[in-house]
Amino acid sequence: MPHQQHESATHRKVGQVYLVNSIVLLKQFAAILLIFIGAFLIMWISNRSGVMPKKTQLGDPDSTIISTKARLATTSNQKRIAFVGDSSCLVNIHIPTMNDNGIDAVNLGTLSYLGIDSFGLLAQRFCQNKPDAEIFLVLHPECVRMVASSSDHRNILLEALDRATDSSTQFQLSNLRKITVDDFSSRLFDGWLPTPLKGRLGYRYGFTHNLMSEIFSTGGFMEETSRFDASDFHGSSDYRIARRVQNECTLFRSYLPNGVRVYLLVSPIPQSHATRGNEKQILEMRSEIGKWIQSENPSKNMPTVLPDSSFGTVTHLLPNSAREYTQQLCLMLSQ
Amino acid sequence: MIFNSNIFILFFSAFALIYWLVRRNQRCRDWLILGSSFIFYGTWDWRFLGLLVVTGGIDFVCAYKIGISHNPTYKKRWLMLSILSNMGTLGFFKYSGFFLESAFHILEIVGIQSTRPVFAVILPAGISFYTFQALAYTIDVYRGHIKSETNPVKYFAFLTFFPQLVAGPIERASVLLPQFRQQRFINDSMILRGVWFILWGFFLKVVIADYFAPLVDMVFNVKHLGGSVNILATLAFGGQIYGDFAGYSLIAIGLANTLGFELSANFSYPYLSSNIQDFWRRWHQTLSTWFRDYLYIPLGGDRFGSFRTFFNICLTFILAGLWHGANWTFIFWGLCHGLALGCYRIWRTSKISASIRIPKIVGWGMTMWVVGIGWLFFRATSVSHAWDMVRAVAKDQPPSWSNDYALAVSFGLLAVWFYDVFNKHFHWERVCAWPWSLRVVVKSILLVFIVARWGKEPPSFIYFQF
Structure with a gap:
């Protein structure tokens, strides 16, 4: 037999004897590898050629939130006021309460990982053909001190806003799985097979497309489902402005058309977490960031500290508290 | 690792x-x-x-x-x-x-x-x-x-x-x-069989079990969910634990094969079992035979009448439950199977069973019902948690996403059913008779699925905690 490696089986101390036809094995493994590579190639070509359904970006909660907000920014033609910002904006600004108070607004709050300049991109999309639009930038002190934003999250937003070409069509060796099988299965299954949300979002919303439809129906609001426990939280309340913020704020402003009015709103922190120095730090934040984004009238009357019982997490208010907070905001706006 | x-x-x-x-x-x-x-x-x-x-x-x-x-x-x-x-x-x-x-x-x-x-x-x-x-x-x-x-x-x-x-x-x-x-003598067939088992094992773990895992967690990890989702989550857990454990066993057997060693089979399409005894001949076979040989038979087995047999079966299963973990839920899981198997033995040895023939599909349904109740206890964090979930089926409103949940679970269960039917009809000896090109195609498809679902932070196997 060709290439057969037949060793003596008579020696008492021999460990194992390989009675292997190398050609047969190599042929089989090579064929598996070829088909495997072929399958990846077909998937990549299918993703590129456009024969596959369009990507829904509903694979995970972050993508779902970001892409839903991009759609909201694009489709909210009748609205004049938009709230953009981190997740404290997403869960603290209750749009149905605003509507009850006669304020027609949309909540475009997303996630702090995006960075302030990315919030500007959403605001820019919202402001298209709206010279009299008003933008509220809602930031939590936790977001302001964050050292860096995530380029992955920004890419999701850019794709959702159609500002970047679909990354699945660009060949990158380092991202081979994403551009082939991940995108292929996402295009194939996301449209009809529900994707469960992990963690606490799963209990409340179930699946990614439920989250999307609920965000849509509430004008961009998402409920916080946890409950804040001060004894479990060990984070620092020394809030400072990270270096990146000034640059991001300048970019944020540059994305908006002239004439669009911008306001800054600093989200509240829990009572037990607040220290004496916070008041000064938050005033500084309002003044500095307000200057960088050319905020017209910093919202001095809104509370910066609320009781622990109002919070789901250190940055997020519980749904009822979000309603009360929004009610207070409506009062401030009407003044 | x-x-x-x-x-x-x-x-x-x-x-x-x-x-x-x-x-x-x-x-x-x-x-x-x-x-x-x-x-x-x-x-x-x-x-x-x-x-x-x-x-x-x-x-x-x-x-x-x-x-x-x-x-x-x-x-x-x-x-x-x-x-x-x-x-x-x-x-x-x-x-x-x-x-x-x-x-x-x-x-x-x-x-x-x-x-x-x-x-x-x-x-x-x-x-x-x-x-x-x-x-x-x-x-x-x-x-x-x-x-x-x-x-x-x-x-x-x-x-x-x-x-x-x-x-x-x-x-x-x-x-x-x-x-x-x-x-040890290692030939082509052994290596190819090992690879076949390893691929199917990984498929069961990373494609099937890890697909079910978030679906199971989103119901079992939260209170006050009611309606059909509790039943569906229990079925999903049945799929998850099967994929997880049978997957591990197949990978172990496959790895051993590639090294020239033979390990015993642990699962043989258990979800096609038509009665509970059959189920235990197909589920975690090495554990069930261990308990049979080192506990049930020394206790007397079925040699001392119906009552003693019933008692021996229940005791064996309670201890098998306790083997899984130190929690009352596992004891209830064992008791549930012990009672079912004890009742089945009494029925089978009775005169009525000779005259009444239960259709296979009914037997299968009853078996899956018992197995499902067992899984509910097995996955629940406490007996009261399991009981709350049972009560909530009728009492509480299902969540708004229950239809999506049903669709997602059904899709996974279909995959499990497909695997068991495939495994029953195409065991390795039959697969060997296939043209090599067909085997290669099946292996490649499995590999694509595995790579697609292979995670950066892989979830552990359920049975590692035991």
């Missing part, structure tokens, strides 16, 4: 290469297996290697003493020492907290208030598996079924053989130990 991680793939590749290099020397092979198994186990917690060596060492000495002795009393004493050593280890690490907690709970019920001590013991990975394997070895030596091993390297290589160390199959010494004594 878990099978579904990149580090294990690297570890096994390096191991296979060195294994091939040392093929001419059996002693080197045994040392290599032993050393690699220790590295594999040490990656969980190296401190427990000492425990493994000590308990394994006691069993080695006990079995050796039993083997050389001709005095029955003397033999019995060494056997008792081995049993005490294994059960003591298992009892301390796995059950001490549970029994202490239960004792204090009972004291509180009868009105005696006392301060509960803080008692937390880390559970060594795979302790239930390797203690049972070691115990079976000394019992088999005592019964004269096998000869005791005199070479400690071979013995420890058998006990810690890394493909099956942490979650089985629980291998009998009569099957595995002789394989370490002989030279």
Whole structure:
């Protein structure tokens, strides 16, 4: 037999004897590898050629939130006021309460990982053909001190806003799985097979497309489902402005058309977490960031500290508290 | 280090290469297996290697003493020492907290208030598996079924053989130990069969079990969910645990095959079983036969009438439940299966069963119903949690996403059903008769699915906690 490696089986101390036809094995493994590579190639070509359904970006909660907000920014033609910002904006600004108070607004709050300049991109999309639009930038002190934003999250937003070409069509060796099988299965299954949300979002919303439809129906609001426990939280309340913020704020402003009015709103922190120095730090934040984004009238009357019982997490208010907070905001706006 | 991680793939590749290099020397092979198994186990917690060596060492000495002795009393004493050593280890690490907690709970019920001590013991990975394997070895030596091993390297290589160390199959010494004594012959068919099993194992774990995992968690990890989702989540858990455990067993068998070793089958399409007895012939076969041979039969088996048989079955299953974990949920799981199997035995031996023929589909439905109730207890965090979930089925409103949930679970269950039907009709001997190109295509498809679902942070196997 060709290439057969037949060793003596008579020696008492021999460990194992390989009675292997190398050609047969190599042929089989090579064929598996070829088909495997072929399958990846077909998937990549299918993703590129456009024969596959369009990507829904509903694979995970972050993508779902970001892409839903991009759609909201694009489709909210009748609205004049938009709230953009981190997740404290997403869960603290209750749009149905605003509507009850006669304020027609949309909540475009997303996630702090995006960075302030990315919030500007959403605001820019919202402001298209709206010279009299008003933008509220809602930031939590936790977001302001964050050292860096995530380029992955920004890419999701850019794709959702159609500002970047679909990354699945660009060949990158380092991202081979994403551009082939991940995108292929996402295009194939996301449209009809529900994707469960992990963690606490799963209990409340179930699946990614439920989250999307609920965000849509509430004008961009998402409920916080946890409950804040001060004894479990060990984070620092020394809030400072990270270096990146000034640059991001300048970019944020540059994305908006002239004439669009911008306001800054600093989200509240829990009572037990607040220290004496916070008041000064938050005033500084309002003044500095307000200057960088050319905020017209910093919202001095809104509370910066609320009781622990109002919070789901250190940055997020519980749904009822979000309603009360929004009610207070409506009062401030009407003044 | 878990099978579904990149580090294990690297570890096994390096191991296979060195294994091939040392093929001419059996002693080197045994040392290599032993050393690699220790590295594999040490990656969980190296401190427990000492425990493994000590308990394994006691069993080695006990079995050796039993083997050389001709005095029955003397033999019995060494056997008792081995049993005490294994059960003591298992009892301390796995059950001490549970029994202490239960004792204090009972004291509180009868009105005696006392301060509960803080008692937390880390559970060594795979302790239930390797203690049972070691115990079976000394019992088999005592019964004269096998000869005791005199070479400690071979013995420890058998006990810690890394493909099956942490979650089985629980291998009998009569099957595995002789394989370490002989030279192994590895041919094309063995390697190809090993690869076939490994691919199907990974498919079951990363494609099926990990698909079900978030679906199960989103219902079991939260209270106050009601309606059909509780039933569906239980079914989903049945799919998850099957994919997870059968997947692990297949990978273990496949890895062993590529090294020239044969391990026992652990699962044979259990969800196609038409009665509960059939189910237990197909589910976790190495554990069920262990309990049959070392507990049920010594208890008397079915030799002392219906009532005693019923009792023996229930006791065996309660202990099998307790083997899984120190929680009342596992005891209820065992009791549920014990009662069902006991009732089935009574029915089968009765005169009515000869005249009434139950259609297979009805038998299958009843079996799955019992198995489902068992899974509810198995997955629930406490008995009251399981009971709350049962009550919530009728009492509470289902969540708004229950239709989506039904669709997602049904899709997964269809995959499990497909796997079992495929496995039943196309076992390896039949697959061998296929043209090689067809086998290659199936393997490639499996590989694509596995790569698609392979995670950066792989979830562990459920049975590792036992």
